[in-house]
Amino acid sequence: xxxxxxxxxxxxxxxxxxxETQYRGAxxxxxxxxxxxxxxxxxxxxxxYAGGDPAGLRDTVTYVWLQQMFFRVxxxxxxxxxxxxxxxxxxYTLCRPVDQHAYWVCRDLAAQxxxxxxxxxxxxxLQFILPLEVRMALPESPAAFLQFLLSLSLGVACVAQIxxxxxxxxxxxxxxxxxxxxxxxxxxxxxxxxxxxxxxPETVQALLRYQPFAQALDAPIRMYQHAQGTAEFxxxxxxxxxxxxxxTAGGRALWRQHLRSITVQGG
Amino acid sequence: MRYLYHAMRMQLKCAAQYRASFLMQSIAQCxxxxxxxxxxxxxxxxxxxxxxxxxxxxLFFFGVMQLTFALCECFGRGISNFSYYIxxxxxxxxxxxxxxxxxxxxGNRLDARRLGGMLVGGAALAMACLRLRLHWTAxxxxxxxxxxxxxxxxxxxxxxxxxxxxFFSVKSIEMVNVLxxxxxxxxxxxxxxxxxxxxxxxxxxxxxxxxxxLPVSVILDKPLMDVPIWQVYAAPLAGFAFFAVMALVxxxxxxxxxxxxxx
Amino acid sequence: xxxxxxxxxxxTYVRRLKPTSGGPSRLWRRDTQRIFALQDVSFSVExxxxxxxxxxxxxxxSTVVKLLTGILTPTEGVCHVDGRIPWQERRxxxxxxxxxxxxxxxxxxxxxxLDSFELLRDVYNLEPAAWKxxxxxxxxxxxxxxxxxxxxxxxSLGQRMRAELCGSLLHEPALLFLDEPTIGLDAVSxxxxxSFLREENAARGTTILLTTHDMEDMLALCRRVLVLGHGRLxxxxxxxALLRRYDTVHVLRCAYEGPCDLSGLPQGVALERDGDSYVxxxxxxxxxxxxxxxxxxxxGRLREMTLKEQNVDQLIARMYQEMSL
Numbered sequence: 118x119x120x121x122x123x124x125x126x127x128x129x130x131x132x133x134x135x136x137e138t139q140y141r142g143a144x145x146x147x148x149x150x151x152x153x154x155x156x157x158x159x160x161x162x163x164x165x166y167a168g169g170d171p172a173g174l175r176d177t178v179t180y181v182w183l184q185q186m187f188f189r190v191x192x193x194x195x196x197x198x199x200x201x202x203x204x205x206x207x208x209y210t211l212c213r214p215v216d217q218h219a220y221w222v223c224r225d226l227a228a229q230x231x232x233x234x235x236x237x238x239x240x241x242x243l244q245f246i247l248p249l250e251v252r253m254a255l256p257e258s259p260a261a262f263l264q265f266l267l268s269l270s271l272g273v274a275c276v277a278q279i280x281x282x283x284x285x286x287x288x289x290x291x292x293x294x295x296x297x298x299x300x301x302x303x304x305x306x307x308x309x310x311x312x313x314x315x316x317x318p319e320t321v322q323a324l325l326r327y328q329p330f331a332q333a334l335d336a337p338i339r340m341y342q343h344a345q346g347t348a349e350f351x352x353x354x355x356x357x358x359x360x361x362x363x364x365t366a367g368g369r370a371l372w373r374q375h376l377r378s379i380t381v382q383g384g
Numbered sequence: 385m386r387y388l389y390h391a392m393r394m395q396l397k398c399a400a401q402y403r404a405s406f407l408m409q410s411i412a413q414c415x416x417x418x419x420x421x422x423x424x425x426x427x428x429x430x431x432x433x434x435x436x437x438x439x440x441x442x443l444f445f446f447g448v449m450q451l452t453f454a455l456c457e458c459f460g461r462g463i464s465n466f467s468y469y470i471x472x473x474x475x476x477x478x479x480x481x482x483x484x485x486x487x488x489x490x491g492n493r494l495d496a497r498r499l500g501g502m503l504v505g506g507a508a509l510a511m512a513c514l515r516l517r518l519h520w521t522a523x524x525x526x527x528x529x530x531x532x533x534x535x536x537x538x539x540x541x542x543x544x545x546x547x548x549x550x551f552f553s554v555k556s557i558e559m560v561n562v563l564x565x566x567x568x569x570x571x572x573x574x575x576x577x578x579x580x581x582x583x584x585x586x587x588x589x590x591x592x593x594x595x596x597x598l599p600v601s602v603i604l605d606k607p608l609m610d611v612p613i614w615q616v617y618a619a620p621l622a623g624f625a626f627f628a629v630m631a632l633v634x635x636x637x638x639x640x641x642x643x644x645x646x647x
Numbered sequence: 648x649x650x651x652x653x654x655x656x657x658x659t660y661v662r663r664l665k666p667t668s669g670g671p672s673r674l675w676r677r678d679t680q681r682i683f684a685l686q687d688v689s690f691s692v693e694x695x696x697x698x699x700x701x702x703x704x705x706x707x708x709s710t711v712v713k714l715l716t717g718i719l720t721p722t723e724g725v726c727h728v729d730g731r732i733p734w735q736e737r738r739x740x741x742x743x744x745x746x747x748x749x750x751x752x753x754x755x756x757x758x759x760x761l762d763s764f765e766l767l768r769d770v771y772n773l774e775p776a777a778w779k780x781x782x783x784x785x786x787x788x789x790x791x792x793x794x795x796x797x798x799x800x801x802x803s804l805g806q807r808m809r810a811e812l813c814g815s816l817l818h819e820p821a822l823l824f825l826d827e828p829t830i831g832l833d834a835v836s837x838x839x840x841x842s843f844l845r846e847e848n849a850a851r852g853t854t855i856l857l858t859t860h861d862m863e864d865m866l867a868l869c870r871r872v873l874v875l876g877h878g879r880l881x882x883x884x885x886x887x888a889l890l891r892r893y894d895t896v897h898v899l900r901c902a903y904e905g906p907c908d909l910s911g912l913p914q915g916v917a918l919e920r921d922g923d924s925y926v927x928x929x930x931x932x933x934x935x936x937x938x939x940x941x942x943x944x945x946x947g948r949l950r951e952m953t954l955k956e957q958n959v960d961q962l963i964a965r966m967y968q969e970m971s972l
Binding site: 386387390391394397398401402473476477479480481482483484643644645 | 660661713716717718719720722734737738739741742744746751753755756757758762763765766769770771772798
Binding site: 142145146149150153154156157160161164165166167168169248296298299302303305306311312316317318 | 412415416419420422423426427429430431432433434435553559561562566569570573577578579582
């Protein structure tokens with residue numbers, strides 16, 4: 118019984134993952150773009166740090182590269198869902214006997230993970246040919262790396278849930294362009310993609326670290342750079358788990374409400 | 385010319401039909417450039433300057449770049465979104481009109497929402513000017529105008545590369561985006577902070593250094609290069625040259641390819 | 648040289664195939680396939696002619712139109728329109744060219760159509776006075792007066808098509824292409840459109856090339872047709888001759904009140920009994936329809952009668968079938 122109910126979601130994951138491997142051109146384009154941005158930013162920070170204390174430079178460069186490497190994770194990835202919302206054909210998928218919210222989350226997770234892995238390999242290879250001063254550093258220790266992996270999986274799950282919340286809002290407003298543009302910008306800034314969150318003033322940082330977008334990449338990257346003690350690590354994981362729970366519950370509620378209104382209005 | 389003016393007015397009329405949506409999207413543009421402004425402000429707050437450039441000077445560079453880029457997106461949308469026209473058959477319609485193709489591309493798509501971006505860019509520029517207490521002369525004002533105009537055409541030229549590529553493959557657009565958005569990102573800071581290969585790239589291939597950074601550095605009284613002043617005035621011409629070359633490539637390679645393979 | 652002359656036009660596309668099998672090499676291998684969209688098509692059209700282009704979907708109709716309008720260049724062959732090669736002198740060529748696509752608008756969606764016409768004045772560099780005169784004339788002929796200041800998106804399909812026609816004729820083109828102009832229109836709009844096109848053709852000598860799937864359009868407008876199939880020109884000649892060739896059987900069904908005398912059946916007519924009515928079938932090319940009718944009337948007191956002509960669409964379907972399209 119249990120096995121039967123989970124199968125459609127596994128299949129959704131598998132199919133979307135396979136589809137993602139077909140987008141090799143997009144992946145190559147992404148790698149070139151992200152590599153260029155990473156390089157420019159790395160040199161920008163080299164120049165910025167050259168003015169004063171160079172202590173944090175290595176960390177910042179590493180932060181930049183990890184952000185670029187996992188950029189795919191942040192992108193609102195399932196254009197299929199956007200299309201279905203805008204054209205209204207989402208109503209048809211309601212006929213399928215699956216949990217809509219979970220179904221689309223599985224697809225999103227597949228796209229994020231496979232897309233990120235596809236881009237990661239060439240980005241890591243690139244590190245070997247870069248000049249030393251703009252190369253990213255290895256994780257501080259095996260423990261730091263393990264913490265990073267654990268936190269990253271939670272982070273990716275958080276982003277998938279953020280996507281469902283934003284798509285729920287798109288369902289309501291039906292204006293995807295202005296809104297999703299703003300959301301993705303907000304995401305880039307607050308996730309630390311445009312500038313590392315570690316560079317914000319200390320006072321703001323306390324707040325920035327615990328907002329939902331920071332759970333995606335900022336939290337794992339901090340662990341990659343410095344293995345955290347039990348207390349700090351627990352707080353960090355707790356924050357991620359808490360956001361994951363809140364976003365999931367909120368997303369599900371919004372979806373349920375919207376899907377019900379579709380069935381009531383008849384599309 | 386009369387056609388171009390009339391066509392643009394028509395675009396504004398169309399946009400005015402959807403006032404609320406237009407307003408929303410203009411604000412979105414404001415916020416987007418505002419995000420970049422925030423990033424620069426945070427960095428300058430943390431580091432107090434970049435190389436031998438002060439925070440205000442960096443803001444000046446930023447303002448010139450954002451203002452020019454928003455202008456390009458406003459007038460050059462027909463070029464930067466060219467891949468849609470090929471897919472949607474609009475390019476066929478352009479081929480059926482007795483006006484130059486590039487003029488039609490510019491005239492058919494005026495994107496007034498970019499006013500939001502221009503406002504933020506302009507505000508950054510104005511703020512930098514105020515804080516710097518620049519000593520303005522007619523020559524400097526002319527230099528600023530030349531720098532903007534030269535960079536304007538340079539960026540349109542970059543858009544044209546994307547447009548040319550979209551004749552061959554719509555999918556590889558993402559790869560070419562690096563030219564435009566990467567160029568904007570990298571060159572909103574003066575080119576001398578970068579190592580030699582990037583400096584060469586932005587001086588001789590996509591000459592942001594010549595069109596924008598050199599004249600602006602002279603306005604700020606910190607010349608990037610030790611060259612006679614007339615060369616500073618002439619440098620933005622590189623942008624026009626870049627545009628001319630790319631327009632030729634677009635025509636000879638792109639349009640010719642389209643007509644021989646069709647769609 | 649004729650007004651429009653196409654000589655051995657051919658157009659080949661190379662299509663890239665996504666390799667589906669073949670080990671790791673499929674990541675970089677490119678398989679290609681040549682597609683012959685048009686092969687060796689030659690014809691000529693005199694000034695003032697009204698010519699229909701027929702053919703099933705994918706036969707090469709739109710390729711011909713794109714070549715003649717200069718949107719595409721042929722792989723081989725050449726064509727001249729009014730002495731010009733379309734793809735070499737694009738701007739001069741299109742200045743004298745009008746095109747209407749039934750499924751795509753060339754006017755601006757969100758503004759009153761008058762604004763669109765004003766912009767077209769500048770697009771074609773027309774003298775304001777001449778433009779005004781022409782616009783008034785077209786407004787009368789196409790009955791646009793009531794909605795010149797209405798945005799295109801608020802117009803009905805029929806109004807929209809009339810506006811499109813006006814837009815494509817403002818610059819008084821010598822050659823007009825119509826691609827499915829009556830698609831989706833109601834019967835009244837179709838009739839109006841046809842009569843307008845006939846008048847435009849008669850009054851100005853505008854050469855018109857028409858592609859359509861609507862046989863009524865063809866019958867009403869074109870005496871000459873080109874039939875394309877698989878990229879080849881299969882027929883070039885009179886429309887009625889083409890129809891006669893495939894027009895085989897008429898079926899007449901009749902029933903009588905009281906007795907009837909069925910002797911003296913005309914030669915070439917087959918007679919069958921179906922319940923209390925009679926079914927006669929004959930080929931109109933061999934037997935005059937009038938002769939059959941008068942015979943039927945003479946037979947007795949007619950209660951009811953129907954004459955079924957084979958419908959033109961069926962004819963065309965048969966023609967495509969026989970040409971193995």
